[in-house]
Amino acid sequence: MMTYDPFYAALAALGFAVIFNVPKKFLIFVVIAAIIGFTLKSILVKSGIGIELSTLLAATLIGTLGKLFSLFYKEPHQIITIASVIPMVPGTFAFKTIISLLNFVSSPLPSYELLAQTTFYAAKTAFILGAIALGVAAPSLLKK
Amino acid sequence: MELSRDELKKIADTSLLIGKTMLESGAEISIVESSLCNMVQSFGCEKVNLSVLPKTISMTLVSGNEFRTKMIHIETFSPDMQKLSELYRITKNVTPECDPIAVLQETKKLLMYDQQFNALEKIFAAAFACAAFAALFQGSAVELMGAFVAAFLAMSLKKILDVRGFNPLLTTTAASLLATISVGALISLGILEENKIALASSVLFLVPGVQLINTFEDIIKGHYLSGLARGLHGLMISFSIVFGIAVGLKLIGGSIV
Structure with a gap:
């Protein structure tokens, strides 16, 4: 299953590119950036680097590719970067946060275990989302 | 050459419409600012003071002793990268010889264009994207199918509600x-056994990706107010997703958690 992951990431990115109405001639760039970014993230996670840092580095790579695209084609980088980073969205962590939160709220008595679980998943989700957004925006830090 | 008050008005109308559409299409603040400044200066304005906020753009154009201040309200937010690309191209191609009215007409014509992907194609795209997410979460073939069906129905409903002008937060909650x-229905029918992957994947097309990324970009570039406002909007959309899931889980009982 793992070997097909970049393909699925590309498919997810392509789907979002269509939703965001990315010009057809640039769809291929979205797919390429998504595959490169997702592959880098998978390699870094497998090599033992935490998922947050791996996501930050992969998103920074996509942001850099977006900047190069922007310089070369004279287009805003968002055209390819936003759809390309979508496959890195921490869907399972977000879902676990929701479920833990609902369980915590519906619990008749305060449960510190549920609270800790909710906080853990929420922090993971927030940090990964932050890493994605910061990574894409990071190349913009180079210029005033 | 000093521009007349009427010429300044035409330039302001044109650039404000372009700025408004760029913001509505998902541009970050600094791109809108730099595009509009370059454009009005290419038209021959000596000086431009521009304020781009999430809900308004206001500008003062100065030429010699004449000046003109105008403001435009930002209405909806709907990411459209094709429109953003075209508008960016228009602002880059303006030269001092260009007539602001011709640019305004070109912009208005652009706004009338049909999108390159129709609603059905976007619905299928969302469904395939969510099924791909289910695959990324190591889901089985049945879970992929479950995510596809749920996302297809949810995106269809979102499109219907969007067209009818419902509040985006309500639309997201309903989807x-x-x-x-x-x-839940697929579980009740015995088609799905494991449910978390299908559900977690099927709502991901609602994630406010453009807002979240623009938030950071705006804040990094010093547009704190706009960045925070966009971030708050993204957060509200995220809460809407959570609220929809919470109500759905209550309605279908304990079959999911």
Whole structure:
């Protein structure tokens, strides 16, 4: 299953590119950036680097590719970067946060275990989302 | 050459419409600012003071002793990268010889264009994207199918509600509610056994990706107010997704958690 992951990431990115109405001639760039970014993230996670840092580095790579695209084609980088980073969205962590939160709220008595679980998943989700957004925006830090 | 008050008005009308559409299409603040400044200076304005906020753009154009201040309200937010690309190209191609009215007409014509992907194609795209997410979460073939069906129905509902002008937060809540109920129905029918992957994947097309990324970009570039406002909007959309799932889970009982 793992070997097909970049393909699925590309498919997810392509789907979002269509939703965001990315010009057809640039769809291929979205797919390429998504595959490169997702592959880098998978390699870094497998090599033992935490998922947050791996996501930050992969998103920074996509942001850099977006900047190069922007310089070369004279287009805003968002055209390819936003759809390309979508496959890195921490869907399972977000879902676990929701479920833990609902369980915590519906619990008749305060449960510190549920609270800790909710906080853990929420922090993971927030940090990964932050890493994605910061990574894409990071190349913009180079210029005033 | 000093521009007349009437010429300044035409330039302001043109640039404000372009700025408004760029913001509505998902541009970050600094791109809108730099595009509009370059454009009005290419038209021959000596000086431009520009304020781009999430809900308004106001500008003062100065030429010699004449000046003109105008403001425009930002209405909806709907990411459209094709429109953004075309508008960016228009602002880059303006030269001092260009007539502001011709640019305004070109912009208005652009706004009338049909999108390159129709609603059905976007619905299928969302469904395939969510099924791909289910695959990324190591889901089985049945879970992929479940995510596809739930996302297809939810996106269809979102499109219908969007067209009818419902509040985006309500639209998002309704879509995530329908996705949750759809997954619950597939479980009740015995088609799905494991449910978390299908449900987690089927609502991901609602994630406010453009807002979240623009938030950071705006804040990094010093547009704190706009960045925070966009971030708050993204957060509200995220809460809407959660609310829809929570209500859906309550409606279908304990079959999911």
